[in-house]
Amino acid sequence: MKRLLVATLAGVAFAASAQQVSIATSNPGSIYHSSGSVIAKLLNEKGNVQTTIQPFASPNVFIPSIEAGEIQLGLANIAEVRYALEGSEHFQGRPYKGLRAVAIMYPLRSAIFVRKDSPIRSLADLKGRPVLDGFSSQKIILPLLDAMYATVGMKRGDMRPVQVPTVVAGADVFASGKSDMFFFAIGAAKPKEVDASVGGIRMLSLANTPEAAAAIKKHFPPGYLRLEKPSPVNTGVLSDSYSLAYDALVFASLKTPDNIAYQTAKVMYENGKSMGEQFGPFRLFDTKTMAKDVSPVEYHPGAVKFYKEAGIWPAK
Secondary structure (H helix, E strand, C coil), X not given: CHHHHHHHHHHHHHHHHCEEEEEEECCCCCHHHHXXXXXXXXXXXXXXXXXXXXXXXXXXXXXXXXXXXXXXXEEEEHHHHHHHHHCXXXXXXXXXXXXXXXXXXXXXXXEEEEECCCCCCCHHHXXXXXXXXXXXXXXXXXXXXXXXXXXXXXXXXXXXEEEECCHHHHXXXXXXXXXXXXXXXXXXXXXXXHHHHHCCEEEECCCCCHHHHHHHHHHCCCCEEEEECCCCCCCCCCCCEEEEEEEEEEEEECCCCHHHHHHHHHHHHHCHHHHHHHCHHHHHCCCCCCCCCCCCCCECHHHHHHHHHHCCCCCC
16 A cells, blocks of 8 residues: 555646647647647656647747646747737737746848849849738738838838748749748758758848948837858858848736746756757757847746846846
């Protein structure tokens, strides 16, 4: 009887520690899917948290499930989480007040790509050409495109729209020859795939001017210009170029258990080098800024507990 009691208690303890957690990401090939796979692996191996990936078309699809506590963690950019928290933009009238930040992953660097041998040399050269638009399942892309086109005094209406639901679908449409450009995050898996399939791609640089920076802030306030250099992980960046960058983060809701947010922050803080080795964009992960101020979004109490222990709180 004593042995049975010990075994039962051990089983209860294991069940309590081995929680089932889901991380919502975008579709395979996206930068979020690859990033989520890295974090899930860490939680499984280092955090004693059984974690799986759940891919969706985009954060605007899965954010309601995060708020409801049906999914514990999600990956998105800071603008999307702010819009959802406030009930603005494509979340107009539907605020998700329970959303909370867990950790900043890295600057998400977005760019427009063309074929390497294309005569298109600048964003202005896209005028009148077939370009990707719509993004019905990934609505955050439209203000990003508005911001990019505004840097050269153009609007989306100056091009011929090719309607697509997501950036992954758009990359496939580009590869098929139906669009002269595609939009994607630098360092993601999909641009590398497209690069191989079309004989090379090339990033179109944004202008590094005060006017361009102001145009970006007008259409996409969290965005900023960032210098990108050619490297093995920056597919399509063939020369020094400027991207539209903004923070990507892991987020949760107040219904996510404190220990899940705590363990997520902890395994990321302790395994930064390993994350960078597994997926290139994580080479930009910085423990000094993983808890930066992202007001009006607040941090999850579980994450705050870890950041206080690590000495990187309050957020700056």
